[in-house]
Amino acid sequence: MSFTSLSFIIFMAVLVIVYYIIPKKLQWILLLIASCSFYIYGGGKTILYLLFVAGTTYCAGLILSKLNEDKKANIKKRKLVVLLLCLINFGLLYIVKYLSFTAEVINSIAKTSLNVPNLLMPVGISFFMFQSVGYVIDCYRGKYKAERNFAKYLLFVSFFPQIIQGPIGRFNLLAPQLLGEHKLDYDNIKYGIQLALWGYFKKLVIAERVASMVSTVYNNYYSYSGSVLAVATIGYSIQLYCDFSGGIDITRGVAQILSINMSENFKRPIFANTLTEYWRRWHITLGSWMRDYVFYPMALSSPMRKVGSFARNHFGGVMGKIFATSVVTFTIYFIIGIWHGANFRYIAYGFYNGILITSGLLLEPIFVKLREKVNIDFKGKLWRVFQVIRTCFIVFIGRYITRAPRLLAAFYMIKTTFLNFNYADIFNGTLLNLSMSFFDYMVVIIGMIIVIAVEAYQEMGGKARKALEKKPAIIQFCVLMFALITIVGLGAMGSNYVEAEFIYAQF
Amino acid sequence: MNELLNLLKENCPGVDFENSNSLVDDEILESLDIVTIVSAIMDEYNVEISVEDLIPENFNSVSAMYDLITRLKG
Numbered sequence: 001m002s003f004t005s006l007s008f009i010i011f012m013a014v015l016v017i018v019y020y021i022i023p024k025k026l027q028w029i030l031l032l033i034a035s036c037s038f039y040i041y042g043g044g045k046t047i048l049y050l051l052f053v054a055g056t057t058y059c060a061g062l063i064l065s066k067l068n069e070d071k072k073a074n075i076k077k078r079k080l081v082v083l084l085l086c087l088i089n090f091g092l093l094y095i096v097k098y099l100s101f102t103a104e105v106i107n108s109i110a111k112t113s114l115n116v117p118n119l120l121m122p123v124g125i126s127f128f129m130f131q132s133v134g135y136v137i138d139c140y141r142g143k144y145k146a147e148r149n150f151a152k153y154l155l156f157v158s159f160f161p162q163i164i165q166g167p168i169g170r171f172n173l174l175a176p177q178l179l180g181e182h183k184l185d186y187d188n189i190k191y192g193i194q195l196a197l198w199g200y201f202k203k204l205v206i207a208e209r210v211a212s213m214v215s216t217v218y219n220n221y222y223s224y225s226g227s228v229l230a231v232a233t234i235g236y237s238i239q240l241y242c243d244f245s246g247g248i249d250i251t252r253g254v255a256q257i258l259s260i261n262m263s264e265n266f267k268r269p270i271f272a273n274t275l276t277e278y279w280r281r282w283h284i285t286l287g288s289w290m291r292d293y294v295f296y297p298m299a300l301s302s303p304m305r306k307v308g309s310f311a312r313n314h315f316g317g318v319m320g321k322i323f324a325t326s327v328v329t330f331t332i333y334f335i336i337g338i339w340h341g342a343n344f345r346y347i348a349y350g351f352y353n354g355i356l357i358t359s360g361l362l363l364e365p366i367f368v369k370l371r372e373k374v375n376i377d378f379k380g381k382l383w384r385v386f387q388v389i390r391t392c393f394i395v396f397i398g399r400y401i402t403r404a405p406r407l408l409a410a411f412y413m414i415k416t417t418f419l420n421f422n423y424a425d426i427f428n429g430t431l432l433n434l435s436m437s438f439f440d441y442m443v444v445i446i447g448m449i450i451v452i453a454v455e456a457y458q459e460m461g462g463k464a465r466k467a468l469e470k471k472p473a474i475i476q477f478c479v480l481m482f483a484l485i486t487i488v489g490l491g492a493m494g495s496n497y498v499e500a501e502f503i504y505a506q507f
Numbered sequence: 508m509n510e511l512l513n514l515l516k517e518n519c520p521g522v523d524f525e526n527s528n529s530l531v532d533d534e535i536l537e538s539l540d541i542v543t544i545v546s547a548i549m550d551e552y553n554v555e556i557s558v559e560d561l562i563p564e565n566f567n568s569v570s571a572m573y574d575l576i577t578r579l580k581g
Contacts, residue, residue, distance in 0.1 A: 141559045280537070291538045296558045299542040308546055321518065325542050361539070 001041045002501060003164070003250045004204060011038070016189075016257055024181035031155055031178060031258070038160035039123070046122035049096070053089055053125075054150075054157040057132035060085040061146030061153075064139040082140045089129055096121055101342030126339060127166045128157050130289055135171045137293050144172050152179055159260075161251040165244065165502050167265040167285040174262070182259035192256030194465050197483045199249025203502075204491030206447040207242035210235045212435040218403055221413050225422035228430055229400075229413050236403045237396055238448060241270070244283070247502045268455040273387040275394050276357055279333075286339070290332050299328045318365045326361050330354040344407040352398055443490055508573050511548075515569065518547045524569050531563035541566055548572070554579040 001008050015034050019027055039047050060081055067078050096119045103114040135156070139146050147153040156175045162168075217224055217232035224232075248265045255262045265284050272278035279287055298304060308324035315323060337350020360367075371378060397414060404410035425431070432438060454464050468476055515524050519540050522530070530536045536544070544566070545556050554576055565575045 143559075276537075276539075280534075292561075295538055296542070296561050300545060300556070300558055300561075305546065305549075309550075312550075321547075322539075322543060324546070325539055328542075329539065 001038055003247065003254075004200070012254060012257070019258060020182075020184040024183070027182060028152065028155055028179045031159065032151060035155060035158040035160040035163070039158060039163060043123045046120050049092070049122040049125060050128060050158055051154075052092065053129050053132050054154050056085060056088055057136050057157070058147070058150050058153045060136045061139040062148065064136065065146035068139075068142050078140055082136060085136050086133060089133055093125060093129055095119065096125065098338075098342040124163045124165065127168055128163060130286070131162075131168045132157050134168070134289055134293055138171060147171070147175065155179070159255075161254045162262065165247050165251070166283075167248060167251070167263045168289050169263060169285070174260075177260045185259055188256050188259045191465055192253045192258075194253070194468070194480075195256060196250045196253025197480075197487065199246040199251075199253060200487050200491065201447070201483060202242035202246030202249065202451060204487055206444055206451070207239045207246060208491070209440050209447075210239045210242075210436070210444050213440075214239055214403070216435045218405065221404070221409055221416075224416075224430075225425045226417040226420045227423050227425045228434070230417050230421070231426065231431060232434070233396060233399050233403070233413075233417075235444075237399050238444065240399070242447075242451070243502055268459050269395075270392065270452065270455065271388060271459050272391045273384065274360070275353065275391060276360070278391055278395060279336075279353070279357075286336065290336060294335065295328060295332050298331065299325055304328060319362060322361055326358045329361065330358045333357060340402070345401055345404060345410060348407050348410070349398060349401045352401060356394065508569065511573055511576070512569055514547055514551055515544060515572070518543050528568040530568060531566050536566060544572070548576060552576050552580065 001011065011034075015030070019030055022030060036047065039050060043050075063081050064078055067081070100116045100118065103116040106112060107114055138144060147156070152175070155178050156169070156171055159169075159174070159178060214232050214236045217228060218236075221229060245266045252262045252264075263285050267281040267284060269278050269281035272281050304324050304327070307327065311323035312320040314320070331354075333354035334347075334350035337346050337348075337353065340346045340349070377383060400414050400417075401407070401410045404413055431441070436444075457464060457467075468479060471479075512524060515522070519536070522535055522540070524530070527533065527535055531541070541561060545561070548554065549556055556575070556579065560575060560579075565571055
């Protein structure tokens with residue numbers, strides 16, 4: 001069931017009414033039934049994967065909590081439980097997500113004919129698996145006690161708004177809300193609807209409108225000049241941002257209607273000064289998961305500390321200090337790259353981000369010296385604008401890699417963009433033959449101006465929904481109606497409407 | 508405490524450690540800085556900082572870091 005389908009709106013309307021009518025102690029049971037139904041409706045038998053992940057992590061959590069209580073328990077035993085749990089779950093993830101890719105690579109290198117059956121990819125497996133494994137590691141660290149009631153734990157894993165594309169929640173923040181008792185709150189309903197509408201606007205009015213143009217160009221990339229490829233890639237950057245952040249807004253809005261506050265997953269990445277900052281603002285819950293469960297343990301592990309000591313003794317200076325951390329940083333961005341999927345493009349994307357960020361770290365002393373010699377106001381607004389544009393450009397190049405049909409196609413497209421730009425194609429009508437009319441371009445441009453204006457306001461500390469609340473009721477009503485009419489009138493709906501899927505749902 | 512402050516300044520030169528009690532919460536220190544600081548502290552003070560200690564409260568200020576070291580030494 002897609003968030004953008006009519007059946008989802010009806011599902012939500014019925015759920016919200018029943019949720020606030022039934023005895024409050026039954027609310028979590030209703031959420032569990034709704035979540036499982038939602039998953040079965042969309043994924044059918046693949047719910048077995050979800051139950052497997054929930055079952056194994058639930059058991060591991062209980063075992064770890066038991067071992068934590070026993071002061072004499074060997075730390076090796078606890079580590080073994082976490083190791084086995086990770087092997088089982090990430091092994092499963094590997095089988096459904098990466099095994100056929102591995103077979104393809106082996107076949108092409110060794111000229112063999114390994115045949116891997118195409119397994120059904122469970123929706124959101126990377127999201128609910130990371131969330132569940134995070135829970136187990138927190139239990140290992142003694143951050144909280146394991147949940148003893150499997151049904152309650154299953155709700156944490158399967159909560160329907162987050163199951164498609166996150167955000168990746170933490171048990172100590174999410175479970176008390178899911179299992180708590182909630183009374184009908186006008187503000188939660190109002191803010192939730194506003195946030196969801198904002199998400200629908202980004203997804204249906206902007207992302208879906210630009211998607212067809214992006215597909216048209218990327219499916220025939222060899223037929224277009226660099227300028228058209230660049231426009232399509234800008235279009236894809238817009239599509240991806242509005243699709244993912246819009247989906248997360250719908251998720252958070254829907255959850256808020258049910259009086260559940262979910263973690264933020266975006267913090268206006270378009271205003272990032274550096275690539276590192278961009279990744280801190282984009283898909284925040286994946287970044288913080290990587291930080292807490294991979295980066296810190298890896299950086300503080302005995303082998304990495306030995307590498308660090310070696311680097312400090314042999315390289316000295318800043319290079320010696322941050323060499324080990326840079327290796328770990330590179331590894332993290334590489335993992336984030338392949339997290340997106342089994343493909344050389346994502347491996348290259350991981351390398352691209354990892355190399356740029358690691359080089360930035362290692363070359364920082366040179367940049368410091370350069371900055372001292374150049375007469376530029378590095379705290380001024382102009383420099384800030386330059387940094388934002390530079391970051392957008394780096395991200396823009398990365399988008400070629402992730403969207404192109406093949407890695408070599410991405411290289412070809414980047415090369416064409418720089419060596420055969422042919423800017424005349426922007427003005428000679430070529431753009432109007434790419435499944436988008438002039439009107440569509442205008443809607444996307446005006447839509448993005450609205451998105452950027454709202455985000456700029458938020459970036460300056462403003463709170464859009466609070467500000468709207470201070471306006472007279474008639475203005476609030478008009479804004480709401482305008483949003484609804486815009487989404488219904490300009491969104492990807494109508495008689496030929498196909499339910500819009502979310503790009504990140506496939507990850 | 509001054510010794511620790513010097514160590515921190517040496518490892519993260521651009522950070523104003525004296526005037527902030529929310530270094531992590533305000534995102535003045537990021538994960539990379541924290542790992543650099545942790546490595547330096549472990550080397551200098553011969554203490555074992557584990558992943559479980561890597562919570563914002565332990566790194567929000569110089570005094571919080573000092574308390575952490577004292578606790579780990581004790």
